[in-house]
Amino acid sequence: MHxxxxxxxxxxxxxxxxxxxxxxxxxxxxxxxxxxxxxxYITALYQSEMNHNxxxxxxxxxxxDLFFLSNGHISPVFYSVxxxxxxxxxxxxxxxxxxxxRLQGHPATxxxxxxxxxxxxxLGQGLSAGIGAALAKxxxxxxxxxxxxxxxxxxxxxxxxxxxxxxAGNKVDNIISCIDYNHKQIDGDIDDVLPLGDIKAKWEAFGxxxxxxxxxxxxxxxxxxxxxxxxxxxxVPIMLIxxxxxxNGVDFMMGTxxxxxxxxxxxxxxxxxxxxxETLGDY
Amino acid sequence: MKEYPxxxxxxxxxxxxxxxxxxxxxxPKVVALCxxxxxxxxxxxxxxxxxxRFFQVGIAEANMIGIAAGLTIGGKIPYTGTFANxxxxxxxxxxxxSVAYSNKNVKxxxxxxxxxxxxxxxxxxxxxxxxxxxMLPHMTVINPCDYNQTRAATIAIADHVGPVYLRFGRPKMPxxxxxxxxxxxxxxxxxxxxxxVTIIATGHLVWPAIEAGKALAEKGISAEIINIHTxxxxxxxxxxxxxxxxxxxVTAEEHxxxxxxxxxxxxxxxxxxxxxxxFIAVDDxxxxxxxxxxxxxxxxxxxPNLIAAAEKVIARK
Numbered sequence: 292m293h294x295x296x297x298x299x300x301x302x303x304x305x306x307x308x309x310x311x312x313x314x315x316x317x318x319x320x321x322x323x324x325x326x327x328x329x330x331x332y333i334t335a336l337y338q339s340e341m342n343h344n345x346x347x348x349x350x351x352x353x354x355x356d357l358f359f360l361s362n363g364h365i366s367p368v369f370y371s372v373x374x375x376x377x378x379x380x381x382x383x384x385x386x387x388x389x390x391x392x393r394l395q396g397h398p399a400t401x402x403x404x405x406x407x408x409x410x411x412x413x414l415g416q417g418l419s420a421g422i423g424a425a426l427a428k429x430x431x432x433x434x435x436x437x438x439x440x441x442x443x444x445x446x447x448x449x450x451x452x453x454x455x456x457x458x459a460g461n462k463v464d465n466i467i468s469c470i471d472y473n474h475k476q477i478d479g480d481i482d483d484v485l486p487l488g489d490i491k492a493k494w495e496a497f498g499x500x501x502x503x504x505x506x507x508x509x510x511x512x513x514x515x516x517x518x519x520x521x522x523x524x525x526x527v528p529i530m531l532i533x534x535x536x537x538x539n540g541v542d543f544m545m546g547t548x549x550x551x552x553x554x555x556x557x558x559x560x561x562x563x564x565x566x567x568x569e570t571l572g573d574y
Numbered sequence: 575m576k577e578y579p580x581x582x583x584x585x586x587x588x589x590x591x592x593x594x595x596x597x598x599x600x601x602p603k604v605v606a607l608c609x610x611x612x613x614x615x616x617x618x619x620x621x622x623x624x625x626x627r628f629f630q631v632g633i634a635e636a637n638m639i640g641i642a643a644g645l646t647i648g649g650k651i652p653y654t655g656t657f658a659n660x661x662x663x664x665x666x667x668x669x670x671x672s673v674a675y676s677n678k679n680v681k682x683x684x685x686x687x688x689x690x691x692x693x694x695x696x697x698x699x700x701x702x703x704x705x706x707x708x709m710l711p712h713m714t715v716i717n718p719c720d721y722n723q724t725r726a727a728t729i730a731i732a733d734h735v736g737p738v739y740l741r742f743g744r745p746k747m748p749x750x751x752x753x754x755x756x757x758x759x760x761x762x763x764x765x766x767x768x769x770x771v772t773i774i775a776t777g778h779l780v781w782p783a784i785e786a787g788k789a790l791a792e793k794g795i796s797a798e799i800i801n802i803h804t805x806x807x808x809x810x811x812x813x814x815x816x817x818x819x820x821x822x823x824v825t826a827e828e829h830x831x832x833x834x835x836x837x838x839x840x841x842x843x844x845x846x847x848x849x850x851x852x853f854i855a856v857d858d859x860x861x862x863x864x865x866x867x868x869x870x871x872x873x874x875x876x877x878p879n880l881i882a883a884a885e886k887v888i889a890r891k
Contacts, residue, residue: 350647351647351648351649352647352648353648357647359644399675399676400675400676400677401675401676401677408647409643409644409647409672409676409678410671410672410675410676411671412671413667413670413671415636416636416640416668416671416672417640418640419636419637419638419639419640419641419643419644419668419672420640420641420643420644420647420672421644422637422640422641422644423640423641423642423643423644423645423646423647423652424644424645424647424648425644426629426641426644426645427644427645427646427647427648427649427650428648430605430626430627430648430650431648431649433648449636450636450637450640450668453632453634453636453637454634454637454640454641456632456634457631457632457634457637457641460632461629
């Protein structure tokens with residue numbers, strides 16, 4: 292890809308990261324760690340790789356690629372990317388987690404926030420929903436691709452594996468799923484909470500084609516997504532195992548699970564923002 | 575007492591299966607999912623007619639509910655089929671978040687509800703499902719009473735936009751609702767006008783209620799018998815109009831007292847017109863193995879208990 296595009300995408304990420312820390316700071320709640328880690332991935336989807344219509348949101352998304360966020364707690368990154376991609380006004384990020392807001396703590400559809408197609412937050416449900424949307428696309432002769440994103444801790448939920456069996460067994464090959472493999476969950480390191488073992492071997496054994504990438508390297512994310520798109524339509528669902536760093540971009544939030552669900556205080560916000568260039572203008 | 579000739583003897587689940595078959599021909603948006611109980615749910619004909627619109631998900635009910643929610647994104651009208659227990663308590667959080675909160679147009683179709691599942695015993699005899707489903711915002715809850723009403727309800731819910739819980743059962747029961755009776759969601763069905771006591775029944779308890787009405791008439795008691803098939807939204811107007819006339823009520827259902835139709839009616843009465851009420855329902859107990867008739871007798875869900883409850887509630891006026 293052109294270097295200029297890569298620079299623009301990384302600039303976009305810097306602004307999204309500013310939005311994330313400002314949003315969770317403003318209401319002293321929310322989940323910055325995973326949001327910061329998945330910034331490149333969601334930016335790459337909405338700013339480069341997905342075919343989608345931000346200005347005229349329709350629930351059915353006919354002819355579009357659709358994204359489902361299964362680990363709904365990383366709503367700050369999702370809201371920021373949606374707003375800055377044109378789904379709703381950037382100013383609305385101000386209402387995150389406040390009373391009467393469309394930007395609920397976890398994504399919801401009931402107030403009609405453009406870009407959200409199903410509620411998520413209770414974990415393990417988004418892969419099934421994505422498969423359903425993928426089946427509807429096949430019935431409608433719609434060649435759009437379904438993308439889903441999951442936390443690594445989330446795949447401890449049994450429903451994920453029900454869905455994994457279904458998708459491979461039924462050749463659901465218009466879905467590209469992704470696991471945010473930051474190796475951390477609320478209570479600590481994955482290996483201290485409930486070890487997942489060899490997740491690549493697990494997904495391959497379940498019949499998925501697995502690709503790996505560094506999720507905090509935009510060039511790798513774009514390259515891998517393009518390989519994954521080229522691999523759709525071949526009878527096999529695709530899983531991206533995306534290594535990321537929880538809290539990426541803010542030095543004191545990296546390398547620990549402690550910022551999974553904790554907001555920065557005033558001083559910490561100042562420090563975080565000093566590390567993130569304001570590229571597109573704060574909301 | 576109005577006559578209700580028996581038109582046949584069929585299971586309500588066959589009403590669902592036949593309704594789904596009809597929808598397969600009339601509505602291309604309708605799709606069906608089943609969790610390894612296609613024969614029990616009578617979904618085979620739909621599957622044979624529309625293989626591309628039928629999804630066998632295996633023994634994975636949580637995934638089935640999620641896939642159904644996803645299929646609505648793309649304009650489909652999914653009907654999920656499994657036993658009532660696995661349609662509700664097993665997948666309550668999936669229904670709550672992916673279907674009810676997200677307001678998805680999923681029809682959750684649940685067979686083998688209640689004690690009349692019979693010999694399989696309490697693990698499969700869900701008696702709490704109406705309560706769980708009616709507590710969810712956006713959810714419509716329907717429990718039809720015979721083959722014809724179940725068939726009509728199955729077809730009617732396709733035209734209702736929003737999540738629906740449709741509950742039916744396993745054993746053969748008398749058919750007494752005529753084929754041409756329109757099914758209107760949320761509208762009570764007056765079966766017999768009376769003046770001394772209101773009997774409101776749903777599902778498999780409607781036929782015993784009619785039989786109780788006959789026996790009461792022979793004793794000189796005029797029972798008003800109403801079938802409420804839609805537990806949510808509840809036809810409050812029909813309930814209040816009836817008790818204004820009779821001054822007392824018996825409610826009857828194949829469900830726990832807690833969370834059931836009778837509880838919903840008690841709320842309406844306490845807010846508007848408190849009158850004596852007796853509950854024909856299971857009183858805080860699990861079921862057990864036995865034939866449907868034995869179980870309905872043991873747990874007090876039969877005609878003699880309805881007659882006794884009517885006489886008791888009249889005496890409380």
